[in-house]
Structure formats: structure tokens, C-alpha cells
Amino acid sequence: MNVDQEHPAEINEPVDYSAALLWVDGDRTLLTELVEIFLEDCPRRLQELERAVAEGNAMMIKQTAHSLKGMVACFSARLAQERAAEMEGLGKAGDVAKTSALLPQLQLEFARVMNCLTGADWRGIN
Numbered sequence: 001m002n003v004d005q006e007h008p009a010e011i012n013e014p015v016d017y018s019a020a021l022l023w024v025d026g027d028r029t030l031l032t033e034l035v036e037i038f039l040e041d042c043p044r045r046l047q048e049l050e051r052a053v054a055e056g057n058a059m060m061i062k063q064t065a066h067s068l069k070g071m072v073a074c075f076s077a078r079l080a081q082e083r084a085a086e087m088e089g090l091g092k093a094g095d096v097a098k099t100s101a102l103l104p105q106l107q108l109e110f111a112r113v114m115n116c117l118t119g120a121d122w123r124g125i126n
Contacts, residue, residue, distance in 0.1 A: 013075050014109065015075045015117060020075045037096050038113075049065060071101075
């Protein structure tokens with residue numbers, strides 16, 4: 001199986017730049033502000049989630065994962081959104097035992113999004 005053929009967009013680019021521009025009606029200034037806010041706030045939210053998982057705090061897991069899910073929505077970062085939605089669902093169900101296994105996957109996807117937004121020339125995307 002060639003993984004690149006199965007999910008090329010998900011593996012190569014964690015952010016859909018065209019969709020992000022559509023999200024803000026082509027307003028690159030607004031997109032710039034959203035990226036800056038995301039890059040500033042995301043590490044703090046990830047730390048909150050890590051702490052909530054360590055403490056087994058289902059309500060905090062649910063709330064923080066929900067916030068993270070919303071933060072990446074405008075970037076159409078599907079895998080990050082999916083991981084956050086999974087984590088949110090586990091928190092909502094009170095199933096904190098599974099959150100420890102999911103946390104590294106979620107952190108990896110959010111790191112990919114942050115790296116992509118930091119390292120790519122997303123400002124020049126049409």
C-alpha cells in the first residue's frame with residue numbers, strides 16, 4: 001500500500017490554504033491575525049489538555065479539546081480537527097482512560113499545523 005496515494009493531502013499538508021482563504025473571504029490580513037493568534041494560543045491550550053489528561057479531568061479534557069478543534073477549523077486542518085473531536089468525545093463520555101493514548105497523536109497533528117503555518121509561505125497562497 002502506498003500511503004501517499006491513500007491520503008496525500010492529509011500527510012503532506014496539514015493545512016488547506018485555499019479553504020483558509022475562503023474561510024476569511026480572501027482577507028489575508030484577517031488570516032494573518034488568525035494565524036498569529038493560533039500560534040500564540042495553541043501551545044498553551046495543548047499544555048492545558050496535557051494537564052487535564054494527567055489529572056483525569058474529563059470536563060477540562062472536553063472543553064480544551066473543543067477549543068482546539070475550533071482553533072484549527074478555519075485552517076481546514078482535518079486530521080487535527082478529527083483528533084480534537086475524538087478527544088472531546090472521550091472527555092464528554094468520561095472515558096479518560098483512552099485519552100492518554102490519543103494525546104500524543106493529537107499533539108503531533110497540532111505540531112504539524114503549527115510548523116506548517118510557521119514555516120510555509122502561506123501568505124502567497126491564492
